[in-house]
Amino acid sequence: xxxxxxxxxxxxxxxxxxxxxxxxxxxxxxxxxxxxxxxxxxxxxxxxxxxxxxxxxxxxxxxxxxxxxxxxxxxxxxxxxxxxxxxxxxxxxxxxxxxxxxxxxxxxxxxxxxxxxxxxxxxxxxxxxx
Numbered sequence: 001x002x003x004x005x006x007x008x009x010x011x012x013x014x015x016x017x018x019x020x021x022x023x024x025x026x027x028x029x030x031x032x033x034x035x036x037x038x039x040x041x042x043x044x045x046x047x048x049x050x051x052x053x054x055x056x057x058x059x060x061x062x063x064x065x066x067x068x069x070x071x072x073x074x075x076x077x078x079x080x081x082x083x084x085x086x087x088x089x090x091x092x093x094x095x096x097x098x099x100x101x102x103x104x105x106x107x108x109x110x111x112x113x114x115x116x117x118x119x120x121x122x123x124x125x126x127x128x129x130x
Contacts, residue, residue: 001054008050012043038057049127059086059112086112 016039024034040047086108094107 001058003053004054004057006106008054009043009047012046012050013039015046016042049123052119052123052126055109056116056123059116 020038020042021034024038025031029038090105090108090112092100093108096102096105
């Protein structure tokens with residue numbers, strides 16, 4: 001997802017008008033200072049919105065998580081060891097024969113949907129400030 005974040009950042013920075021950049025340089029700022037303080041300052045809401053959308057997309061996509069989890073049922077046990085993924089746990093619990101596991105699958109689905117919903121609300125609040 002890093003290419004998507006880079007592309008979103010690039011597009012947000014392109015939307016900053018040239019006359020704002022020229023005004024900063026005319027006031028004595030260097031090109032580096034103009035980019036760091038003026039352009040990034042003006043584009044920060046677009047960059048943050050893009051990052052939050054990518055986070056929501058990452059948490060909603062199950063296929064990459066399933067391949068990186070390698071079917072491990074345990075949570076974090078080390079940096080170089082596989083970890084579980086919430087979509088994988090939801091699937092494993094949903095196909096199990098136990099009713100208590102079905103309830104845990106519904107709870108996991110609720111957590112996943114609530115997380116994506118809250119990220120979308122945060123994005124709406126940030127985008128609404130513009």
